[in-house]
Amino acid sequence: MAGKTDYHVDLAQALVLKAPAAADYLVVAPLVIGFLFGAICLMSRKNTDRQPYIAIAGLVLMLAADLGLFWHVWQNGTVVMTMGRWLPPFGITFAADMLGATFALTAGIVGLAGGVYALRDVGRTGRRYGFYPFLLLMMAGVTAAFLTGDIFNLYVWFEVLLISSFGLLILGSEREQLDGATKYAFLNLIATTLFLLAVAYLYGTFGTLNMADISRKAAKMRETGPLFTIAVLFLFAFGMKAAAFPVNFWLPASYHTPRIVVSALFAGLLTKVGVYALLRVFLMLFPVERDMLAGTIAIIAGATMVLGAMGALAQNDIRRMLGYLVISGIGMMLAGLALGSETGLTGAVFYAVHSMVVMTALYFLAGIVGRRMNGFSLATAGGLYSQAPWLAGIALVLLLSVSGLPPFSGLWAKVYLVKASLDVGAWWLAFSILLTGLLTTIAVGRTFAFSFWRERQADDGEGSEAPAGTSGFVTASLVALTALTVAAGLYPEPLIQVSDRIASELLAPAGYVDTVFPPQGPQQTEVQSQQ
Amino acid sequence: MRTLIFRTVAPYLASLMILFSIFVLLRGHNEPGGGFIGGLIAASALAIYGIAFGVSPVRRAIRFHPMALSGFGLFLAAIAGILSFFSGVPFLTGLWIYPSIFGVDLALSTPMLFDIGVYFVVFGAITSTALALEERERD
Numbered sequence: 001m002a003g004k005t006d007y008h009v010d011l012a013q014a015l016v017l018k019a020p021a022a023a024d025y026l027v028v029a030p031l032v033i034g035f036l037f038g039a040i041c042l043m044s045r046k047n048t049d050r051q052p053y054i055a056i057a058g059l060v061l062m063l064a065a066d067l068g069l070f071w072h073v074w075q076n077g078t079v080v081m082t083m084g085r086w087l088p089p090f091g092i093t094f095a096a097d098m099l100g101a102t103f104a105l106t107a108g109i110v111g112l113a114g115g116v117y118a119l120r121d122v123g124r125t126g127r128r129y130g131f132y133p134f135l136l137l138m139m140a141g142v143t144a145a146f147l148t149g150d151i152f153n154l155y156v157w158f159e160v161l162l163i164s165s166f167g168l169l170i171l172g173s174e175r176e177q178l179d180g181a182t183k184y185a186f187l188n189l190i191a192t193t194l195f196l197l198a199v200a201y202l203y204g205t206f207g208t209l210n211m212a213d214i215s216r217k218a219a220k221m222r223e224t225g226p227l228f229t230i231a232v233l234f235l236f237a238f239g240m241k242a243a244a245f246p247v248n249f250w251l252p253a254s255y256h257t258p259r260i261v262v263s264a265l266f267a268g269l270l271t272k273v274g275v276y277a278l279l280r281v282f283l284m285l286f287p288v289e290r291d292m293l294a295g296t297i298a299i300i301a302g303a304t305m306v307l308g309a310m311g312a313l314a315q316n317d318i319r320r321m322l323g324y325l326v327i328s329g330i331g332m333m334l335a336g337l338a339l340g341s342e343t344g345l346t347g348a349v350f351y352a353v354h355s356m357v358v359m360t361a362l363y364f365l366a367g368i369v370g371r372r373m374n375g376f377s378l379a380t381a382g383g384l385y386s387q388a389p390w391l392a393g394i395a396l397v398l399l400l401s402v403s404g405l406p407p408f409s410g411l412w413a414k415v416y417l418v419k420a421s422l423d424v425g426a427w428w429l430a431f432s433i434l435l436t437g438l439l440t441t442i443a444v445g446r447t448f449a450f451s452f453w454r455e456r457q458a459d460d461g462e463g464s465e466a467p468a469g470t471s472g473f474v475t476a477s478l479v480a481l482t483a484l485t486v487a488a489g490l491y492p493e494p495l496i497q498v499s500d501r502i503a504s505e506l507l508a509p510a511g512y513v514d515t516v517f518p519p520q521g522p523q524q525t526e527v528q529s530q531q
Numbered sequence: 532m533r534t535l536i537f538r539t540v541a542p543y544l545a546s547l548m549i550l551f552s553i554f555v556l557l558r559g560h561n562e563p564g565g566g567f568i569g570g571l572i573a574a575s576a577l578a579i580y581g582i583a584f585g586v587s588p589v590r591r592a593i594r595f596h597p598m599a600l601s602g603f604g605l606f607l608a609a610i611a612g613i614l615s616f617f618s619g620v621p622f623l624t625g626l627w628i629y630p631s632i633f634g635v636d637l638a639l640s641t642p643m644l645f646d647i648g649v650y651f652v653v654f655g656a657i658t659s660t661a662l663a664l665e666e667r668e669r670d
Contacts, residue, residue: 019619028612028622036609042602085624094622133602 034140305331383456570653604651
């Protein structure tokens with residue numbers, strides 16, 4: 001056992017001897033909170049009345065930790081903590097830079113909104129099937145994926161969130177859900193396996209899995225190692241996760257089957273983890289390979305956004321339409337990655353944050369609309385404007401926001417992306433961004449006109465004379481997210497500033513690397529009296 | 532599988548296996564063993580008991596729902612990490628205490644607490660899968 005040693009060992013060679021500042025623990029706090037409260041929810045599984053409040057408390061704490069982390073990173077730059085006290089390449093490093101902290105914060109907001117919405121949407125059965133434990137574990141997985149600084153650890157968090165998402169997807173075990181879940185699980189497992197293969201190649205080439213370590217060694221390896229192959233494998237694996245064009249068919253096949261709050265969280269969070277991983281890997285680890293692949297990524301981006309919007313146009317089910325809008329949004333973020341300029345990345349990050357909030361809100365909206373109309377089909381929709389004018393107002397805001405029309409948050413991201421495309425003369429990319437905007441506007445306009453403006457369609461005779469009222473929890477979470485997109489649209493400066501800083505950090509990964517591996521060697525100044 | 536011989540032996544076998552699983556768990560810090568394999572052995576003990584007597588006696592015997600045991604394990608593992616915050620060392624650092632109980636120096640540590648957590652997670656998860664499968668078969 002690790003007993004008391006009498007002989008002298010120079011611990012400074014292996015261990016971090018400096019005590020971390022209390023604020024540095026914020027980098028692991030969100031996932032610890034997620035696991036802790038997930039465990040408590042799992043233990044009180046039978047107590048379906050109390051469980052939601054435990055979970056909401058957990059989500060609130062998680063959001064508080066995310067906020068604290070964001071503030072800490074904004075003030076002091078990248079925060080690093082290496083698990084188990086080992087020095088970086090050996091211990092697993094958690095490193096929160098602005099990109100990770102911002103995504104984690106947005107995920108925290110979306111997760112809390114989902115938890116509150118579920119108070120009404122997920123009944124006793126769903127709770128017994130374990131909605132809340134799965135939700136908390138998925139949130140822990142998503143947040144940890146944004147914060148980890150080790151690529152194998154990233155794989156582990158992908159697994160954590162994937163397994164929790166399987167549980168959420170089949171909540172209730174209906175036939176349709178199992179059908180969707182099989183496609184989802186199978187295709188996602190292929191993507192994860194490819195990711196694992198790529199990680200194995202990476203480890204074989206570099207002998208390290210720490211992202212900062214890989215980043216600083218990549219320049220020397222480029223002569224000898226198969227970096228381009230690895231980069232392409234990563235592009236394929238993460239592209240599949242993010243639902244990029246040729247490998248996105250799992251998304252429309254599965255996202256309309258689960259409960260609406262589950263779809264909302266998936267749409268808001270899961271594909272964005274793929275986008276995050278692409279940004280992280282291609283800008284920090286393989287910037288040279290990104291330049292070589294830029295054309296390919298641009299074509300993928302253009303195809304994803306245009307075909308996604310066209311798919312949305314063709315759908316008759318509101319939930320399916322939203323699924324295609326998620327895909328279309330992924331194309332926008334990939335366009336930013338393809339451009340790789342500071343303006344382009346600012347747009348991509350802005351769009352990612354906007355999309356996380358707005359897509360979740362749109363699914364919430366679809367849930368309310370579906371409840372009032374007894375179904376999600378546009379063919380039987382109608383008459384909602386006279387029933388709930390306030391809902392029409394919110395719907396209009398969200399639908400305009402997702403199509404990128406002023407004055408809501410989608411606009412600014414597109415302005416940046418179009419500008420960045422024109423800067424490098426990629427007029428066709430700018431054109432596809434604008435075309436996507438037009439197609440999306442038509443698709444969502446059609447939805448709005450059918451479900452709100454049209455007369456109620458008396459299809460089934462009785463016509464549901466008592467529309468289910470909307471509960472306060474559901475409304476509150478929808479209004480909160482809508483307020484965020486309005487705020488980010490009317491006063492975009494803070495978010496632009498944040499996105500801009502993320503873009504510049506991504507383009508100069510040396511700052512991140514230097515925080516994990518200080519150039520003057522590990523700082524062991526404050527040696528504690530150990531023995 | 533409900534022969535007389537099997538039903539007579541199963542309780543002894545199951546209790547021996549549980550005992551052995553705890554031995555394997557505690558041995559695991561320095562030698563082959565640990566929480567994962569220990570949990571698997573404990574889960575197979577319950578599976579044997581279940582095959583001999585049916586699912587409901589097993590559920591009664593473990594008192595808690597297996598998923599709750601899993602949750603408890605996850606909770607222990609999280610606590611093992613959190614303790615490092617109060618000692619001012621990075622997350623998940625191994626912390627040791629050496630209390631002397633009845634004149635024996637006992638080495639207790641957070642890795643051990645974590646491993647016990649793993650034991651419960653594996654035990655709970657595998658048991659609940661096994662019980663669910665056996666229940667289906669009987670229907």
